[in-house]
Amino acid sequence: MSLLSVENLSIGYQTKKGMLKAVDHIRFDLEEGDSLGFVGESGCGKTTIGMALMGLLPENAEILEGRIRFQGRDLVLLTEPQWRQVRGAKVAMIFQSAMNALNPVFPVDEQIKEAIVTHQPDISDADLSERMKQLFDLVDIPLARMKNYPHEYSGGMKQRAVIAMALACDPALIIADEPTTALDVIVQDQILREIKMVQQKTRTGLIFISHDIAVVASVCERICVMYAGQIVETGTRKEVFKSPRHPYTQTLLGSYLSLDNLKDIKVPDMKESPDQLTDTNECRFSGACPSCDRKCAGRSPEWIEISPTHQAFCCNPGLIRRGHGKN
Amino acid sequence: MLNKYFMLRFYKGWQIFIQNPLGKTGVIILGVFMVMAIASFFVPLIDPMYDPMTGIDPDIKLSTGPSLTHWLGTDNVGRDILAQLLEGAKVAFVVGLSAAFFSIVIGTLVGMIAGYAGGLLDASLMRLADIIMVLPSLVILLILASLFGQFNIWIIVFIIAIMRWPAVSRVIRSQTLSLKHRPFIEASRVAGASHVRIIFRHIMPNVLPLAFLYMTFRVTAAILVEAALSFLGFGDPSQVSWGMMLQWVWKSGHMFQAPYWLIPPGLCISLLTLAFYMLGRAMDEVLDPRLRKEGQSG
Amino acid sequence: MEKTDTKNRLLVELKQVTKAYAPKKRWFVRSSQPVLALNSIDLGIEHGEVFGLVGQSGSGKTTTGRLLAKLESPTAGEIYFDKTPISQLKGVRLKAYRSRVQMIFQDPYQSLNPHLSIAETVLEPLMVQGIGTRDTRMEKVVHTLDLVGLSPGEAFCHRYPHQLSGGQRQRVAIARAIVLEPQFIVADEPTSMLDATIAIQLFKLLQEIKETFGMTFLFITHNLAAARYMCDRIAVIHEGHIVEVNTAENIIRHPEHPYTKKLIKVQPGFKYGR
Numbered sequence: 001m002s003l004l005s006v007e008n009l010s011i012g013y014q015t016k017k018g019m020l021k022a023v024d025h026i027r028f029d030l031e032e033g034d035s036l037g038f039v040g041e042s043g044c045g046k047t048t049i050g051m052a053l054m055g056l057l058p059e060n061a062e063i064l065e066g067r068i069r070f071q072g073r074d075l076v077l078l079t080e081p082q083w084r085q086v087r088g089a090k091v092a093m094i095f096q097s098a099m100n101a102l103n104p105v106f107p108v109d110e111q112i113k114e115a116i117v118t119h120q121p122d123i124s125d126a127d128l129s130e131r132m133k134q135l136f137d138l139v140d141i142p143l144a145r146m147k148n149y150p151h152e153y154s155g156g157m158k159q160r161a162v163i164a165m166a167l168a169c170d171p172a173l174i175i176a177d178e179p180t181t182a183l184d185v186i187v188q189d190q191i192l193r194e195i196k197m198v199q200q201k202t203r204t205g206l207i208f209i210s211h212d213i214a215v216v217a218s219v220c221e222r223i224c225v226m227y228a229g230q231i232v233e234t235g236t237r238k239e240v241f242k243s244p245r246h247p248y249t250q251t252l253l254g255s256y257l258s259l260d261n262l263k264d265i266k267v268p269d270m271k272e273s274p275d276q277l278t279d280t281n282e283c284r285f286s287g288a289c290p291s292c293d294r295k296c297a298g299r300s301p302e303w304i305e306i307s308p309t310h311q312a313f314c315c316n317p318g319l320i321r322r323g324h325g326k327n
Numbered sequence: 328m329l330n331k332y333f334m335l336r337f338y339k340g341w342q343i344f345i346q347n348p349l350g351k352t353g354v355i356i357l358g359v360f361m362v363m364a365i366a367s368f369f370v371p372l373i374d375p376m377y378d379p380m381t382g383i384d385p386d387i388k389l390s391t392g393p394s395l396t397h398w399l400g401t402d403n404v405g406r407d408i409l410a411q412l413l414e415g416a417k418v419a420f421v422v423g424l425s426a427a428f429f430s431i432v433i434g435t436l437v438g439m440i441a442g443y444a445g446g447l448l449d450a451s452l453m454r455l456a457d458i459i460m461v462l463p464s465l466v467i468l469l470i471l472a473s474l475f476g477q478f479n480i481w482i483i484v485f486i487i488a489i490m491r492w493p494a495v496s497r498v499i500r501s502q503t504l505s506l507k508h509r510p511f512i513e514a515s516r517v518a519g520a521s522h523v524r525i526i527f528r529h530i531m532p533n534v535l536p537l538a539f540l541y542m543t544f545r546v547t548a549a550i551l552v553e554a555a556l557s558f559l560g561f562g563d564p565s566q567v568s569w570g571m572m573l574q575w576v577w578k579s580g581h582m583f584q585a586p587y588w589l590i591p592p593g594l595c596i597s598l599l600t601l602a603f604y605m606l607g608r609a610m611d612e613v614l615d616p617r618l619r620k621e622g623q624s625g
Numbered sequence: 626m627e628k629t630d631t632k633n634r635l636l637v638e639l640k641q642v643t644k645a646y647a648p649k650k651r652w653f654v655r656s657s658q659p660v661l662a663l664n665s666i667d668l669g670i671e672h673g674e675v676f677g678l679v680g681q682s683g684s685g686k687t688t689t690g691r692l693l694a695k696l697e698s699p700t701a702g703e704i705y706f707d708k709t710p711i712s713q714l715k716g717v718r719l720k721a722y723r724s725r726v727q728m729i730f731q732d733p734y735q736s737l738n739p740h741l742s743i744a745e746t747v748l749e750p751l752m753v754q755g756i757g758t759r760d761t762r763m764e765k766v767v768h769t770l771d772l773v774g775l776s777p778g779e780a781f782c783h784r785y786p787h788q789l790s791g792g793q794r795q796r797v798a799i800a801r802a803i804v805l806e807p808q809f810i811v812a813d814e815p816t817s818m819l820d821a822t823i824a825i826q827l828f829k830l831l832q833e834i835k836e837t838f839g840m841t842f843l844f845i846t847h848n849l850a851a852a853r854y855m856c857d858r859i860a861v862i863h864e865g866h867i868v869e870v871n872t873a874e875n876i877i878r879h880p881e882h883p884y885t886k887k888l889i890k891v892q893p894g895f896k897y898g899r
Binding site for chain 3: 041042184185186188189192211212213214215217218251252255256257258259260265267268273
Binding site: 514 | 694695696719720723724726727728730731732735736737738739740741742749750753754783785787798801805
């Protein structure tokens with residue numbers, strides 16, 4: 001049985017204009033020790049998924065349907081006190097801004113100790129300090145800096161401390177939501193290595209959320225590409241990046257500037273973001289899709305299998321199976 | 328300045344505002360007083376004896392209780408109390424709103440200039456504000472009144488405005504400070520816009536909602552100060568106001584004999600200031616979404 | 626190209642420019658050292674080129690842009706624009722300078738006044754510079770909006786920033802910057818707040834604008850790949866020092882300074898190629 005299995009999950013936000021479907025019938029599985037990346041542009045629902053997995057959805061959000069099965073229980077049904085048992089202990093989160101995740105008035109080690117003691121009140125002092133040493137070793141913070149205050153840390157060290165805090169209770173699943181977006185590329189590189197290394201060492205399940213495909217590619221084995229609340233393509237890192245099949249994935253990769261693909265840059269046409277207020281079975285990407293033709297109209301997209309691990313959500317099976325389509 | 332975006336925000340704000348029970352109650356009470364103030368123009372037309380100042384009922388020489396011709400009774404010289412009460416509502420509005428308006432205009436201007444200019448100008452304007460702020464305004468007014476005798480109503484308005492701008496200017500200044508380095512201000516500078524243009528075109532629309540909020544609180548303060556002055560005998564003798572009515576009750580020795588004369592002006596002062604206070608609190612919620620109840624947001 | 630030749634064609638030249646931020650003076654507290662945002666840098670930008678300034682946050686790249694837009698003044702050194710020193714410009718001559726140098730800011734959600742309509746925003750530079758009549762100004766605004774891809778321009782005139790997406794807002798900001806047809810535009814991370822697919826469209830737009838008007842650009846970014854895509858020459862700035870200046874191609878292919886090498890090494894890319 002997989003560690004985490006999300007089935008048919010839909011999450012809506014109550015807005016003045018009606019229910020906005022931020023997450024629309026999502027399904028995915030995560031095996032123990034596996035890493036899964038969610039990539040998509042702002043408003044695609046990737047952060048909402050992370051929040052739902054942590055039980056931290058805002059007040060105006062509502063899980064409309066679906067199940068989140070984690071270690072055999074359905075997280076959707078948990079009450080807030082039950083969530084407090086799970087959050088931090090079994091599912092932990094690495095937030096985007098390390099500065100906000102650390103309390104400036106306490107030393108870093110105090111804060112991490114507190115995270116441990118909250119979930120293991122009976123832990124002995126010796127065990128606690130042993131665990132602290134392990135954690136700081138794991139994230140490469142010198143033990144001498146343990147008792148420092150957050151402001152005495154550099155940006156990268158703060159993010160490491162946040163990772164250590166997430167790992168404190170040895171969770172089965174870590175959710176990292178844009179953990180390096182606020183950092184410089186050099187520090188980002190270090191932190192990404194750190195996350196990957198720690199994940200492989202501890203065999204923790206990892207869900208990594210980012211708008212940056214290259215960042216996701218450097219950490220995760222499997223990738224879900226999201227568009228307008230839906231997963232449009234999923235596959236191993238190699239499959240998604242080497243032979244992207246969904247037109248949106250192709251657009252996303254085609255417009256990504258990296259040092260070695262300048263010649264392949266394709267500038268997509270201007271597009272409006274799709275309306276997520278109305279329910280539709282039709283393809284949400286059709287308005288901006290370079291490969292969309294008359295055949296797409298009126299049809300609903302379906303999951304098309306390219307390989308057992310690689311699937312795309314499209315109305316045009318021929319196009320998906322052929323590969324690069326019109327491009 | 329009063330552009331479409333402003334109107335849109337105003338409209339949205341109004342919708343939140345009117346959902347708020349405080350705002351709703353405040354608006355209703357204000358509406359009643361507004362009707363009273365407007366009615367004050369028409370009452371003397373019914374019969375000259377209903378003139379609040381000079382209208383004397385020829386049949387009555389003493390203070391009498393409520394009757395059919397005088398619904399709230401008359402004062403000791405036979406003037407109609409209801410007519411005076413209506414006139415008082417008008418005066419309270421005029422004094423409260425104009426004093427608040429002038430103090431807001433001064434406070435907003437000073438705040439924007441101090442915040443935008445910074446440096447020595449900022450420091451000196453703010454020290455001036457500090458000095459005025461710590462002066463006890465009622466005591467100052469009393470001293471001035473005892474020096475110059477009784478005041479014209481507009482001088483009272485003017486003095487209240489002068490005494491009450493500093494708190495506004497502090498708030499507007501800090502708002503301006505945070506706006507000053509926003510990129511849209513800098514973009515305007517890069518385009519070559521003058522300081523005057525930046526202050527009035529870019530900063531002012533962004534601080535005006537806050538100024539309006541402070542105006543409602545200032546109205547409350549101004550009405551109370553005017554009432555206190557009039558009650559203490561330093562009001563404008565040619566004007567009927569609620570404070571003045573209280574003073575007449577007191578002076579003529581009817582304090583404990585004529586509740587029909589004492590209670591209405593006292594109640595009106597309390598209710599009107601309460602209404603403006605409620606208005607301010609409700610506006611606070613419109614302007615500061617953090618105070619808004621969950622569920623209304625989004 | 627001969628060295629003397631390039632010297633003559635410089636539009637912008639920074640000579641020994643230093644910018645220090647002095648700590649706030651306080652009574653009874655010994656003041657700490659001033660922070661050097663720029664440490665005596667020399668830089669030359671040629672007519673008609675897109676010059677990239679690449680560095681991490683706090684490297685001084687934004688400060689350089691702000692000095693050129695005359696939002697701040699250097700502590701020491703001099704900046705020459707078209708061979709004229711700009712630090713002493715005041716009044717009419719400063720206004721004239723402003724009509725020749727414009728800036729595009731990083732955050733399109735902060736750089737437009739929410740109270741002004743799109744037309745009013747783009748109109749402002751024309752109005753303060755006193756260019757044209759009421760009618761010709763409006764014509765110019767509509768034309769410029771069309772040019773930046775907000776077409777039909779008339780349809781966007783009466784909208785307000787909150788009705789536009791991030792990408793559209795940044796197009797408005799670009800329209801405001803080019804409406805005076807300046808010679809030089811400082812673009813300070815114009816796409817770092819936007820999604821990749823939107824960013825690439827804006828890059829294309831900036832390139833088209835450059836083709837149309839032949840403007841010179843200073844393109845400030847933290848993204849080396851974006852700089853390479855956009856720029857003719859790139860300078861790498863690190864802790865207030867320019868560590869390396871070269872053509873875009875050479876700086877990626879043959880980096881010389883260890884910091885540049887490090888930057889290239891950590892640039893995220895796809896392990897599996899495409």
